[in-house]
Amino acid sequence: MTLRTRFAPSPTGFLHIGGARTALFCYLHTRRHQGAFVLRIEDTDTERSTQEAVAVILEGLNWLGLPPDEGPFFQSHHTARYLEVVQTLLATGHAYPCVCSRERLDAVREQQRTTGDKPRYDGHCREAHLTVAPGQPHVIRFKTPQEGEILWEDKIQGSIRIANGELDDLILVRSDGSPTYNLAVAVDDHDMGISLVIRGEDHISNTPRQIHVFKAMGWAVPEYGHMPLLHGSDGAKLSKRHGAVSVLQYREEGFLPSAVNNYLARLGWSHGEQEIFTMAELEQLFDVSALGRSAAIFDRAKLLWINGHHIRAATPEQLLPELAFQLARLGIDPAPSSEQLAAILPEFQPRAATLVEMAQKCRFLFIDSVLPYEEKAARKHLTPATRPALAALAAAFQALPAWTTTALEEAFQATLTAFGLTMGQLAQPVRVVLTGSGASPGIFETLGMLGREKSLHRLQEGLAHLDRQEQTTA
């Protein structure tokens, strides 16, 4: 029997980083075991589910590179089947109608809370054998066994046992006739032949309820693996408060999907002392049964480091669209050509932890003027004392027959010798004038990438700047 897993998000919001991790683990585990990865949209809550959320979740999965083998399927399309199952449950005495009002339920819970009991349904209608009149508001509840316990070998958590006495009679069908989560999940997991349910550990308490439905229907119970949750820096379950935004936000921020996946996979899982993994490696190595059991805290600093690694390991061609995307966001117009970007990318790959950072660092190449200069850099390196050498260098460059690295180096060296300067004493002022900042790729690489025309223009611009400065201070 082949492995079948499912990722089952509810479309009530975007796909955040925690959901992405669940999807990733399902996907990787399934790839490793050559199973089928099913995507199922849990939209039984018609009040809160939206089409936009579905679209954003799909887009997120697509960006991460976690395509489902089957689906997306929508639970809202399966309503008739859920209700059919409920009829069977009713007929076999595993379910019953309940006419308790919300007010009564609230009062019961309130009472239980004050007496220190676990808030739960008190079974008021359980043995009432009610026959509801047409139009009479009621829900259908599952008749949970009160004795015994549910025990399962969790793929991640080990054996978990929960006494049936801890459970109450959950609602299967709402008073508006719509099915609830626990019913829909059990029916779909069975109908879709899911053999391993991988989900967050916040679902542990739902598992015995779902297993009861399976048993009442005489279905084979799937295996379960409850993964530890992702926490924010305060140690609590990741939420919007922690900036748990859409995974697509990470694309905006210049992260590579391979890096995000790599980072996420290392949260709770390890393979020897290896830190960097390609998707292909993860698909081969990752196994949910090797997961740890304690929650992990999301650490952006490490994500940044991993992202830098993946940026360095990528080919310029792979990065090209991402960089173009970020440059466009910076308002670079016209957009540089692919050839242009591919040529400069290697210089910036080791210098950026994100594509956003990379775009900022190579921006100087695509704008008309880098004025005004970064203040600190200009103050430190662009002093009146540097003017003569700068002017001489500009003249020497001007006279160059060809804009080659060798020629540039020779002219540079000659200027150095003529003025008795060290490399740094001249390179830094030139760098500021060329890029507007005190940091850039090597000075000859920078000159080469900028090209003759822009370089010469910026040197003149720099000299003019120094002259202006002279006047204001004089």
Add this chain to the structure above:
RNA sequence: GUCCCCAUCGUCUAGUGGCCUAGGACGCCGGCCUCUCACGCCGGUAACACGGGUUCGACUCCCGUUGGGGACGCCA
């Protein structure tokens, strides 16, 4: 409150009774490289929550305490 789960450097982790004077990675600090910034390299900082057992021997097994997390909806 009740039930369930967890507990090694700040963070992610290795560790499955002796190989641990606890290893790696991120971060941080220092150094090297060097025209700047990165990258890279070298070094440093820093942890087995606590208390009982079990054992010749516990980070590793058991119990308890403490701490943290999750769940307790006509949400999923």
